[in-house]
Amino acid sequence: MITGDAAYIKKINRALIIKEIIKEGMISRADLSKATDLTRATISAQVADLLEEDLIVETQLEYTGVGRKPIMLSLNGQAGYALGIDIDYGRISFTLSDLLGNCITSSIQELSTTDYSEVLQVVIETIKQLKATYADSRYGIVGVVIAIHGLVGKDEIIHYVPRFKWHDIDLKSAIETECQMDVHLENNANLSAFAERIFVHHEANNLLSTTFHSGIGLGMMMKDDFFRGHDGFAGEIGHMIVVPDGKPCNCGNKGCWEKYASESSIFEYLSEEKKIPNLTYEHIQRMIDEGDAAVHKVMDRFIYYISIGINNLINMYNPDVLVLDSELLRIYPDSITKISNNLTSSISHYREITLSAMGKKSCVMGACALAIKKFLDVPILNLSYEISQQNKS
Structure with missing residues (x-):
């Protein structure tokens, strides 16, 4: 009682x-x-x-x-709106949802700068525009959650964003002061994991979401809450060493997982091998469909190294569900089956490995969901997600 x-x-x-x-x-x-x-x-x-x-x-x-x-x-989904913002290298994504997590509007602003003051101004101007547009609802915009592709402490201070070279920045206070709104910051991989739990895997109390884009990020939901570690920096799994004394990494170590199993590493290698400077997913899809032996070999190697990391994650965290977000895995036939077949350890226990149905949209939708959760002050949410939302703009 x-x-x-x-x-x-x-x-x-x-x-x-x-x-x-x-x-x-x-x-x-x-x-x-x-x-x-x-x-x-x-x-x-x-x-x-x-x-x-x-x-x-x-x-x-x-x-x-x-x-x-x-x-x-x-x-009452229309009583208010949640704003999710994803500040990524080269672009900022804005998505506004209602209180049921339905996407109302989305936009992307291209970035040609990494200067903090310029990026801050773009974010503030867009928030103010949306705040004015949706002011007529009972609660207006109930909160803003911003995804950061870097280290965010439990104090919500940005400690480091590698591609922006930002160090120790209080973005939260700057926006709250200027926009007079409730603002929260969270690591992008954590928000992707949150979205997968809230919108798709409602029964997964322990969920891992791994993104394989420019690097490798890990979001962890343990007992329906974020697992952040001591300072909030847990999840930098891309810098787990999988090849001792291997390829040098910008972090200072050698043989980091993301040097072998991130999409950027595959693009870099194939671009050089195939002499295609602006290699795209469509190029790789075409080469796979045409049966290009060299590309198939690279993709099989990609899956091999992904499997090594996934094996380690399973043994460390014993999750219900592992969600993998990679466009390359989507376009390569039977990729999940091939990864599963590589997981031969008798001590590894998990329920499901699956590709993300939300894709790159998971980060910004996770931001919207977290804003809703904080506004309603509930321990967890079970929202529904329509695949068509991915293309709504």
Whole structure:
């Protein structure tokens, strides 16, 4: 039994009710009472508050039976909006979702600079424009979450962004002061993992999401929360050494995983081998389809090194689900089966390895979901994601 301050208990009950309403989509007061083990009186009082706050709405279903028509409760998705921002090298992605995680609008602004003050100005101007555009809803933009491709401490200070050469920057305070909004910063790989848990893998309490793009990032959800490590820097898995005394890495070590199993390493190698300066996924897809033996050999080697790292992750974390985000793995036939076949250790235990259905969109959608979670003040969310959202702009 929960005991303690009445206001605290009320807050816990509210979170339970909101979580269940979101999970079910539509639910009656009676079913809500059964699902949460709360009394009907408690449900009635809490629902009255949520209705008054416009956070939920009532819908009367068509009913041909005897007795009252059932009145269903659902979250009011249009009561407010969440803004996710992904600051990546060369571009900034902005996505606005409603409170149910449905994408309302997305845009990408190309970046020709890494200068902090210039990037800050672009972000502030866009936030202000969106804030003004959506000010008519009950709560407007409820929060902003920004994805950082680098080290973000538990204090939400940016400690280092390799490709921007940013060190010890308080981006959060700068934006909050200028825009008068609630802003949070999180590592991009963590947000990808969060999106996979919230939108796709609802039953995975322990989930790893690995991205294989310019480097290798690892987001970890353990017992439905981020695993950040002592200072918040956990997940720099790309710098796990897989080849002792191997290729030199910018981090100062040799033989780091991302020097062998990141997409950028494959692009760099094939671009030089094939004498194609601006190599694209389409080029590689064509060579795979044409049966280019050299490209198939490179891809098999890519999968071999991915498998080494995945084997280590499984043994370290024993996850329910591992989600791999790589366009190269998507275009190479049977890539997941080939990786799974390489995992031959009898002590490795996991439930599922899968390719991300959200792709690169997972980062910014994870940012939106985290803003929603913080606004609703719930322990976890189960939202739905339509694949068509990936192309919405």
